[in-house]
Amino acid sequence: MLETGTVSIGTAGKLDDDVAFILAKAAELNLPKITTLGHEGARDEFARRLSRTNPPAPDGVEAEDILVAGIPARRYGPAGGPKVKAALLYAHGGGFVVGDLETHDPHCRALAAESGSVVISLHYRRAPEHMYPAAIHDAKAALAWLAAEYPGWRLGVAGDSAGGTIAAVLALHARDLGLPLALQILIYPAVDQMGDFPSRQRLGEGYILTRDDIAWFNAQYFGEGRAPLRDTEAAPLYAASHAGLAPALVVTCGFDPLVDEGEAYVEKLRGAGVPVRHVRLEGSVHGCLGLAGYVASGKAALAEASRAWSSVC
Structure with a gap:
């Protein structure tokens, strides 16, 4: 059973020392802004960075590349087969533009290793080649596949950043279909594409994800010059x-431009009677999961996700 409540890790208003070091090092290296490289260059640069900062992959996990409703995916499970009848659909982050099966491979391996379950990592279609709502359509098709492939199993959805948005949309979709989910894991999700919350301005510079980055990702996903939407599938x-949704783990970071809307979503879920565990990484930044090879908050985010999923398997 999911342990509910709010957990604060770190000191409010103070960057964690290891996160501050990473930010200073990145500034010293004068790394190129991903948004200036074009979408293909951005993908290469994002993958290169995460290959250096991701956590090590655990042993004892088997993986195979498969097609899920015609969509590239990777299926993970403990060596020798799943220990529990549970399957988690994971959507990677990356602003709907970057990120792939490789960038999030260690995280999915950790989820499978810790829980003893099947984890399906989905490589949904990305913008700008495939704009909104292509990624959502792929995720819905994958969820239908998951339910048919594992009848009677406990099912869950998870994702970070843009993948967290997808997971939140899938939880709403599953409820509307009458498909029970055991858990939704939302790691620093974008849930208000209008960008009205103060943290998007207050924390819009200097903390990895910037307001300019958000604007660029939105332009790729929604279209240049097109206002972000308040459609449920863009802004859950x-x-x-929100009544009747699956129990939720929501992870937010104190120095993330998306922190306000993530916490608003926590309150929206709680107000609708949804059991929620909210973990606030006070001194961390957006994307810390991809820094888990170096920063404690990234390790904590992954551990919280693994523990929550294991608790409902």
Whole structure:
């Protein structure tokens, strides 16, 4: 059973020392802004960075590349087969533009190793080649596949950043279909594409994800010059109702431009009677999961996700 409540890790208003070191090092190296490289260059640069900062992959996990409803995916499970009848669909982060099966491979291996379950990592179609709502359509198709492939199993959805948005949308979709989910894991999700919350301005520079980055990702995903949407499938915060959704783990970071909307989503879920565990990484930044090879908060985010999923398997 998911342990609910709010957990604060770190000191409010103070960057963790290891995160501050990473930010200073990145500034010293004068790394190129991903958003200036074009979408293909951005993908290469994002993958290169995460290959250096991701956590090590655990042993004892088997993986195979498969197609899920015609969509590239990777299936993970403990060596010798799953220990529990549970399957988790994971959507990677990357602003709907970057990120792939490789960038999030260690995280999915850790989830499978810790829980003894099957984990399916989905490589949904990315923008700008495939704009909104292509990624959502792929995720919905994958969820239908998951339910058919593992009948009677406990099912869950998870994702970080853009993948967290997808997971939140899938939880709403599953409820509307009458498909029970054991858990939704939302790691620093974007749930308000209008960007009205103060943290998007207050923390819009100097903490890895910037307001300019968000604007660039939105332009790729929604279209140049097109205002971000309040459609439920773009901004799940504005769903007509959040009642009856699966229990949720929501991870937010104190120095993330998306922190305000993530915490608003926590309150929206709680107000609708949804069991929620909210973990606030006070001194961390957006994307810390991809820094888990170096920063304690990234390790904590992954450990919280693994523990939550294991608790409902």
